Amino acid sequence: MSNGTSDAALALIDVGRRYREGERTLEILSGANLRLRAGETVALVAPSGAGKSTLLHIAGLLDRPDEGEVYVGGRACSKLSEDARTRIRRLDIGFVYQFHHLLPEFTALENIAMPQMIRGLSKAEAASRALQLLKYMKLEARADHRPSELSGGEQQRVAIARAVANAPRVLLADEPTGNLDPETASYVFEALASLVRASGLAALFATHNMELANLMDRRITLSKGKIVEL
Ligand code: ADP
Numbered sequence: 001m002s003n004g005t006s007d008a009a010l011a012l013i014d015v016g017r018r019y020r021e022g023e024r025t026l027e028i029l030s031g032a033n034l035r036l037r038a039g040e041t042v043a044l045v046a047p048s049g050a051g052k053s054t055l056l057h058i059a060g061l062l063d064r065p066d067e068g069e070v071y072v073g074g075r076a077c078s079k080l081s082e083d084a085r086t087r088i089r090r091l092d093i094g095f096v097y098q099f100h101h102l103l104p105e106f107t108a109l110e111n112i113a114m115p116q117m118i119r120g121l122s123k124a125e126a127a128s129r130a131l132q133l134l135k136y137m138k139l140e141a142r143a144d145h146r147p148s149e150l151s152g153g154e155q156q157r158v159a160i161a162r163a164v165a166n167a168p169r170v171l172l173a174d175e176p177t178g179n180l181d182p183e184t185a186s187y188v189f190e191a192l193a194s195l196v197r198a199s200g201l202a203a204l205f206a207t208h209n210m211e212l213a214n215l216m217d218r219r220i221t222l223s224k225g226k227i228v229e230l
Contacts, residue, residue, distance in 0.1 A: 005071040008035040009169045009202035010059060016067035016225070017054055028054045029065070030225030036170065036202035041193050042220060043213035044206045045230060050222045052206040053174060059204060060093050060172045061085045073169050090119070094163035094201075096173040096192075100155040102147040108134060108158045109143040112165050119166055126165075133161035136198075137191055153184035160192050164199060171196060171203040177212065189215055 005011040017029040028051040036042055046052050057063040058070060061077055070077045072092050077085060102111045112130035117123060134140045137157040147155050156176060163171060176192065177185035189212045196203045205216065213219045219230035 004035050005069075005076075006074040007037070008071065009038045009040075009073060010034070010036040010204070011071040012055075012059060012065075012068065012227075013071070014068040015058060015065045015070065017051075017058060017063070017065050027225050029058070029222075032068070032222075032225060032227045034059075034204075034220070034227050036204060038169070038202055039197055039200045040218070041196050041203045041205070041216040042218045043216040044204060044220055044222075045208070045210060045213045046206075046222045047208075051225070052222070055222070055227075056172050056174055056204070056206060059170070060095060061089045091166070092169045094166070094168040094171045096156075096160055096163045096171065096176045098175040098178040100147065100159035102155060102158060102162070104147050107144050107146055108139065108150065108154075111147070111158055112162045115162060116165050129165060130161070133165060134158075136195060137161050151184075152180050153188050156180065156188050157191055160188070160195065164195060164201065167199065167201070169201055171201050173203065173205040175206055175208070177207070177209070182211075185209065186212060186215075 012032055012034040015029050015032040019026045044052055058065050064078055072088055077088060109127060109130045112133055113126035116126035116129060134143050139154060139157055142150060142154055177188050180188060193215055207213055220227050221230050
């Protein structure tokens with residue numbers, strides 16, 4: 001392919017998305033272009049209401065663009081069936097949210113092992129990979145703790161480990177450190193960035209925090225519906 005979509009982990013080409021609000025049409029994305037390479041970390045920095053969540057939802061195949069195409073691992077996804085999109089989302093995309101969404105009745109290790117078991121790994125294999133990820137996050141001593149017994153920063157590191165447990169191509173994060181104090185946020189962000197680089201996945205993080213954005217390879221923003229490099 002000539003437009004750089006085949007070698008990108010994630011590509012958005014000429015993406016448009018608008019919402020109707022009564023008589024008005026809100027043009028949130030219009031001719032938006034983005035390519036993420038494997039191992040690349042990109043921060044999306046834009047004010048509230050600019051369209052960050054809209055962009056992440058489209059990139060994560062949770063929403064479809066009105067125009068344009070989304071490629072995950074070189075595959076055009078916009079016109080696929082909902083089932084096919086769900087499969088790609090499960091296999092190729094990891095999500096981290098502002099709140100961790102860990103299952104409260106399970107331990108840190110079980111929370112990370114679960115998506116792998118759903119995908120077909122044995123309990124032993126999944127637990128072994130979960131422990132590896134916990135070690136990487138310097139949390140092996142917390143493996144048997146439930147989320148309520150972990151600090152906010154620890155919970156978020158477990159959520160990140162869970163998001164990458166199935167080795168997705170793309171990690172999408174919406175304000176992943178938004179509810180953490182600055183020191184913890186920066187620690188979590190560094191752990192996230194080094195995990196991304198080590199694992200070779202591509203990551204797009206929405207954040208308000210320019211200091212954290214500066215830890216990424218590139219920074220982008222949204223302006224008049226387009227994606228602009230900062
Ligand atoms: P951000 O994540 O940067 O805060 P969003 O992507 O959530 O921005 O929203 C961008 C704009 O689109 C906002 O003005 C929001 O009100 C509007 N919007 C988002 N989702 C919808 C929707 N489903 N219907 C109508 N308007 C929406």
